[in-house]
Amino acid sequence: MxxxxxxxxxxxxxLRLQTYWAAKGCAILQPYDMEVGAGTFHPGTTLxxxxxxxxxxxxxxxxxRPTDGRYGENxxxxxxxxxxxxxxxxxxxDLQALYLGSLQAIGIDMDLHDIRFVEDDWESPTLGxxxxxxxxxxxxxxVSQFTYFQQVGGHDCHPVSGELTYGLERLAMYVLGVDHVMxxxxxxxxxxxxLTYGDIFKQTEEEYARWNFDVANTDVLLRHFEEAEAxxxxxxxxxxxxxxxxxxxxxxxxxxxxxxxxxxxxxLLDARGVxxxxxxxxxxxxxxxxxxxxxxxxxxxxxxxxxxxxxx
Amino acid sequence: xxxxxxxxxxxxxxxxxxxxxxxxxxxxxTDGLVEAGLTYAGAHALxxxxxxxxxxxxxxxxxxxxxxxxxxxxxGAPDKAIEGFLRGAGLSRDQLEERETPKxxxxxxxxxxxGRPAAEIIAEVLEDTIRNFPWPKSMRWGAGSLRWVxxxxxxxxxxxxxxxxxxxxxxxDGIKAGDSTCGHRFMAPARVSVTxxxxxAAKLKRAFVVLDPTERQEAILQDATNQAFASGLEVxxxxxxxxxxxxxxxxxxxxMGSIDAEFLDLPPEVxxxxxxxxxxxxxxxxxxxxxxxxxxxxxxRETADNGATILAGNQKVLSARLADAKFFWxxxxxxxxxxxxxxxxxxxxGNVTFHNKLGTQAARIDRIAALAREIAPVVGADAxxxxxxAKVAKADLxxxxxxxxxxxxxxxxxxxxxxxxLPQEVANACQQHYxxxxxxxxxxxxxxxxxxxxxxxxxxLTGFWAIDEKPTGSKDPYALRRAALGxxxxxxxxxxxxxxxxxxSKGYDGADLENLLSFFHDRLKVFLRDQxxxxxxxxxxxxxxxxxxxxxxVKRARALEDFMKSEDGENLLQGFKRANNILAxxxxxxxxxxxxxxxxxxxxxxxxxxxxxALAAGEGAISSAIEAEDFAAAMxxxxxxxxxxxxxxxxxxxxxxxxxxxxxRLNLLSQIRKVCGQVADFSRIEG
Numbered sequence: 001m002x003x004x005x006x007x008x009x010x011x012x013x014x015l016r017l018q019t020y021w022a023a024k025g026c027a028i029l030q031p032y033d034m035e036v037g038a039g040t041f042h043p044g045t046t047l048x049x050x051x052x053x054x055x056x057x058x059x060x061x062x063x064x065r066p067t068d069g070r071y072g073e074n075x076x077x078x079x080x081x082x083x084x085x086x087x088x089x090x091x092x093x094d095l096q097a098l099y100l101g102s103l104q105a106i107g108i109d110m111d112l113h114d115i116r117f118v119e120d121d122w123e124s125p126t127l128g129x130x131x132x133x134x135x136x137x138x139x140x141x142x143v144s145q146f147t148y149f150q151q152v153g154g155h156d157c158h159p160v161s162g163e164l165t166y167g168l169e170r171l172a173m174y175v176l177g178v179d180h181v182m183x184x185x186x187x188x189x190x191x192x193x194x195l196t197y198g199d200i201f202k203q204t205e206e207e208y209a210r211w212n213f214d215v216a217n218t219d220v221l222l223r224h225f226e227e228a229e230a231x232x233x234x235x236x237x238x239x240x241x242x243x244x245x246x247x248x249x250x251x252x253x254x255x256x257x258x259x260x261x262x263x264x265x266x267x268l269l270d271a272r273g274v275x276x277x278x279x280x281x282x283x284x285x286x287x288x289x290x291x292x293x294x295x296x297x298x299x300x301x302x303x304x305x306x307x308x309x310x311x312x
Numbered sequence: 313x314x315x316x317x318x319x320x321x322x323x324x325x326x327x328x329x330x331x332x333x334x335x336x337x338x339x340x341x342t343d344g345l346v347e348a349g350l351t352y353a354g355a356h357a358l359x360x361x362x363x364x365x366x367x368x369x370x371x372x373x374x375x376x377x378x379x380x381x382x383x384x385x386x387x388g389a390p391d392k393a394i395e396g397f398l399r400g401a402g403l404s405r406d407q408l409e410e411r412e413t414p415k416x417x418x419x420x421x422x423x424x425x426x427g428r429p430a431a432e433i434i435a436e437v438l439e440d441t442i443r444n445f446p447w448p449k450s451m452r453w454g455a456g457s458l459r460w461v462x463x464x465x466x467x468x469x470x471x472x473x474x475x476x477x478x479x480x481x482x483x484x485d486g487i488k489a490g491d492s493t494c495g496h497r498f499m500a501p502a503r504v505s506v507t508x509x510x511x512x513a514a515k516l517k518r519a520f521v522v523l524d525p526t527e528r529q530e531a532i533l534q535d536a537t538n539q540a541f542a543s544g545l546e547v548x549x550x551x552x553x554x555x556x557x558x559x560x561x562x563x564x565x566x567x568m569g570s571i572d573a574e575f576l577d578l579p580p581e582v583x584x585x586x587x588x589x590x591x592x593x594x595x596x597x598x599x600x601x602x603x604x605x606x607x608x609x610x611x612x613r614e615t616a617d618n619g620a621t622i623l624a625g626n627q628k629v630l631s632a633r634l635a636d637a638k639f640f641w642x643x644x645x646x647x648x649x650x651x652x653x654x655x656x657x658x659x660x661x662g663n664v665t666f667h668n669k670l671g672t673q674a675a676r677i678d679r680i681a682a683l684a685r686e687i688a689p690v691v692g693a694d695a696x697x698x699x700x701x702a703k704v705a706k707a708d709l710x711x712x713x714x715x716x717x718x719x720x721x722x723x724x725x726x727x728x729x730x731x732x733x734l735p736q737e738v739a740n741a742c743q744q745h746y747x748x749x750x751x752x753x754x755x756x757x758x759x760x761x762x763x764x765x766x767x768x769x770x771x772x773l774t775g776f777w778a779i780d781e782k783p784t785g786s787k788d789p790y791a792l793r794r795a796a797l798g799x800x801x802x803x804x805x806x807x808x809x810x811x812x813x814x815x816x817s818k819g820y821d822g823a824d825l826e827n828l829l830s831f832f833h834d835r836l837k838v839f840l841r842d843q844x845x846x847x848x849x850x851x852x853x854x855x856x857x858x859x860x861x862x863x864x865x866v867k868r869a870r871a872l873e874d875f876m877k878s879e880d881g882e883n884l885l886q887g888f889k890r891a892n893n894i895l896a897x898x899x900x901x902x903x904x905x906x907x908x909x910x911x912x913x914x915x916x917x918x919x920x921x922x923x924x925x926a927l928a929a930g931e932g933a934i935s936s937a938i939e940a941e942d943f944a945a946a947m948x949x950x951x952x953x954x955x956x957x958x959x960x961x962x963x964x965x966x967x968x969x970x971x972x973x974x975x976x977r978l979n980l981l982s983q984i985r986k987v988c989g990q991v992a993d994f995s996r997i998e999g
Contacts, residue, residue, distance in 0.1 A: 075635075090453075091454050092454070096323055111615060112617060112622070113622060113625070114615075116560060116612055117324035117361075118327075119326035119327065119328070121449070133462075139625025139626050140625060140630070141628075141629040148452075148462075150451055150452065157452075158452075160451070160452050160453050160455075162453075276663070276665065
């Protein structure tokens with residue numbers, strides 16, 4: 001095994017992952033510019049896992065889970081956190097080895113640690129998606145999710161994508177030996193202005209926790225949900241042929257933005273405690289219906305593998 | 313003779329699926345081989361997280377040649393018929409044989425299927441096995457269409473004879489069978505070639521793979537026990553966890569670590585559950601105090617620092633988990649001990665839906681409490697206490713600990729009720745009212761617990777009956793069969809005497825009670841059948857009045873079962889059936905019911921008189937025994953009727969020409985029917 005030096009900060013771990021996956025041929029995408037609950041929602045995963053075209057991308061995705069807010073007090077629970085996401089289609093035969101290489105790249109010595117692949121099937125009811133895989137354990141701690149996508153938006157995946165999701169804070173805390181997320185060095189502790197995770201996020205965690213739990217205007221949110229749902233349908237109801245350019249333009253991505261929006265608003269409503277157990281399923285079903293329609297639309301686009309000539 | 317070695321090497325197979333998959337591989341392969349004519353002497357399957365292995369010894373190296381003879385059309389039959397026969401047999405006309413038969417000359421086809429080499433057959437059967445493997449869940453990967461539990465990487469398929477070993481040629485979606493495998497993922501990842509099973513097992517062991525799951529389990533158990541013993545401690549037995557953990561490692565390394573002192577005061581069940589569910593750790597207990605003081609984790613590798621880094625990591629993860637658990641425990645205790653106490657939790661259950669047609673958990677608890685109060689006197693419980701217990705029994709569903717660990721429901725309720733200073737019977741009911749959960753689970757015996765347990769289950773059953781959500785076929789999403797069996801066992805094992813119909817009528821409004829009662833009877837039949845009571849005997853008792861008093865019903869059934877095993881019982885049944893048949897026929901022909909009782913003065917025969925006397929003597933005794941629920945005595949009385957009844961049928965012709973005598977004899981038989989009918993409905997007994 002090659003020797004790697006230990007990283008010194010949260011951002012160094014991210015940078016090493018970026019360098020590693022770039023070297024393995026992934027396009028390094030930037031975070032999607034909307035509020036999402038997990039890296040999977042990025043169209044670079046959800047939509048690009050559909051259709052026949054090859055794809056390889058890696059990116060950091062800030063993710064929001066309003067119900068997980070703890071005012072920055074819990075050592076590892078946050079309403080805003082980072083996921084590192086890798087999606088490769090078709091899944092390469094050596095994906096496990098590639099993944100283990102990434103752990104080494106961030107300073108986990110394979111000769112000293114115990115890495116295990118423990119059954120964990122993944123399912124996203126809101127995305128109409130599921131896959132089989134594992135949670136990866138390092139010395140008994142879950143450090144990643146490893147999934148072979150079987151279905152997304154109700155469509156069977158052909159070919160199958162391999163998805164890796166790293167919970168960056170938890171992984172970094174382990175690698176850096178930090179017990180409370182807020183104490184974790186964000187940049188190099190030896191730099192002229194060392195910043196901890198808490199310096200950057202303690203205050204925002206408090207602010208958002210208060211807003212998420214007690215202040216967010218539920219009437220407004222409910223209305224936004226309905227609007228996003230209606231807009232998604234309206235976008236997809238348009239004729240593929242754009243009258244202005246004369247081109248075939250199916251607006252799968254703008255429609256999917258509305259789906260993402262609806263999903264996040266649902267999460268906010270959930271945190272506000274205004275969704276009953278029975279309503280919950282209904283809301284999830286509504287978001288899933290949007291995700292399906294977007295998936296249906298995407299596979300009709302060029303990026304989704306649609307071939308105008310063979311279709312003609 | 314040949315030996316066959318197969319290894320299917322894949323990415324990590326879920327632990328819970330490995331043993332079954334090994335057996336499925338063995339069954340499908342051996343069935344397929346035998347069907348193709350390849351018999352074998354022995355086969356065994358092994359599994360690790362990354363491989364399924366099958367070794368077959370003493371396999372035929374060729375399938376035998378098979379000769380088949382088919383009879384065809386007559387010589388001279390139309391050409392069409394002969395051509396059809398030839399097509400079916402795969403022969404030409406000159407290959408047919410003509411034979412003389414009693415019906416004339418007939419064509420015969422002699423078809424010879426030559427034996428095939430084993431390798432050819434193995435390749436076909438293995439491909440079929442892989443393509444149709446019964447995984448509970450399977451997947452595709454990459455751009456291929458092959459399905460396996462996780463990506464399949466290599467197939468080892470080696471056929472060995474005295475002359476050496478050969479790879480069985482096979483290519484399944486680009487995976488070519490070979491003679492090599494990989495060792496431990498981290499400790500010996502290189503590929504190694506093998507020549508047969510012994511070589512394979514030995515080389516894998518050198519490559520840090522213990523092939524046999526039983527051997528891994530034993531190694532873990534022994535090492536864990538020794539390490540615990542060395543510290544004066546013992547490992548808490550958990551076979552399920554042992555099997556699971558053995559399915560997560562190829563090279564088990566047992567490491568024992570300490571639990572931070574600040575967590576040692578948590579209830580042992582909380583420590584155990586948290587360690588098992590989240591970390592798959594074994595609990596290590598101090599036999600003197602009963603406290604859990606250490607944990608055992610099983611790593612999948614050796615390291616230069618003897619596992620120090622691994623153990624430190626695991627310990628840290630555990631501390632974070634237990635910090636959560638401790639936080640929940642302390643928060644819950646604070647609430648339980650506060651002014652509001654467990655009542656506060658009940659209020660929040662008003663926001664939790666039990667079932668959208670059956671209202672909230674809070675509404676359900678109110679119903680159960682009212683019902684428990686009603687049931688209390690029947691089971692000898694104090695009505696106030698039963699109601700109070702039912703009220704708080706499910707309050708822990710709102711606690712943070714149960715939210716985190718649903719399997720601790722009830723148990724946490726007991727801890728919190730004790731902390732809240734509630735009476736011990738109430739606290740115990742919190743834990744016990746869910747029981748019995750399965751056929752092996754103990755049945756509560758404390759009256760308050762029994763009352764709440766019954767009320768809980770009866771509310772559930774009547775509720776789902778009222779909204780017409782009964783179990784159908786294999787579908788029983790609300791575990792209603794289990795609930796009914798729970799009621800049955802609670803009643804029987806506590807000797808509860810109650811009309812179930814009455815109790816059910818106090819449950820959720822709108823249930824079809826007769827239908828529900830017959831559901832209970834069906835469950836009771838299954839329950840008693842498992843204990844060896846014949847179903848027709850149970851039917852004969854269910855047909856009687858008072859069949860909703862389950863304790864009485866079962867008492868009757870057991871006495872009848874014993875009676876039917878005796879010679880008297882068997883013969884009396886025959887006599888009863890004969891009497892009943894004669895009567896039924898006569899009643900149908902005559903259009904009357906013979907139920908007046910016989911008159912002594914019309915008796916002609918001695919055997920008739922003897923039966924008359926026996927009935928006169930027995931009838932009263934049997935009635936009063938039944939009255940006293942002394943079924944054994946009633947059966948004894950019945951047994952005394954057997955000899956006179958046999959003698960009667962031996963000597964007497966019922967259908968006498970003298971109509972008065974005939975009627976009197978029919979009335980005598982109807983007394984037999986009546987007496988037997990007090991005990992059970994004998995017409996339902998077979999034989």
